[in-house]
Amino acid sequence: MPVGRRERNKQEKLARIVAAASELFAENGVDEVTTQQIADKADIGTGTLFLYAKTKGELLLLVQNAKYAEALEQGQADAETVPGVLDAVLAIVRPIVECNRIQIDNGRTYLREMVFGDPEEPRHSEALAIVVQTEEAIAAVLRRDDRVAERDAATLAHIVSAVMFLSMAASVNIALSVVEIMQDIQGKIEVLMPR
Incomplete structure (x- = not known):
């Protein structure tokens, strides 16, 4: 039609x-x-x-949601080619961090809007859906490891997501490069991984 x-x-x-x-x-x-x-x-x-869009925050979400969704899609594709669990998780995370660091203040504002905005507003809802999709992708990778129980994969993925978002949003990390943010995230994720 x-x-x-x-x-x-x-x-x-x-x-x-x-x-x-x-x-x-x-x-x-x-x-x-x-x-x-x-x-x-x-x-x-x-x-x-x-x-x-009722606010500049909603306008930013309108602009950025598609970019973050593309970054997640790229990360998932990259992770499929990586055999190691930790490296595959980092492959999912890297394009998201790169997307966030293109314009650092915008990236930090986007994260703040996503977390503290009205979840009923469509743009915020879309952003939160991207977070859920990210966690599902990370959980799927974590399930590759026989030592990660099925019920624990989602919890671990949620923690990895929180680590990633905190590393990108923290004021102390404003001046850090993508490589340095990734090193920070990797160090924290390594502690979570089964040994």
């Missing part, structure tokens, strides 16, 4: 909003961009902008 004109207009506006917000956030950081600037760049009114 063909999409009607009204729906096409909505999709086109959403695409302009995402493009405008993505460009402005990448150039200036989320904290330095106003919703008015995004609306102007997208060539829409601010009232229209707020129909798509």
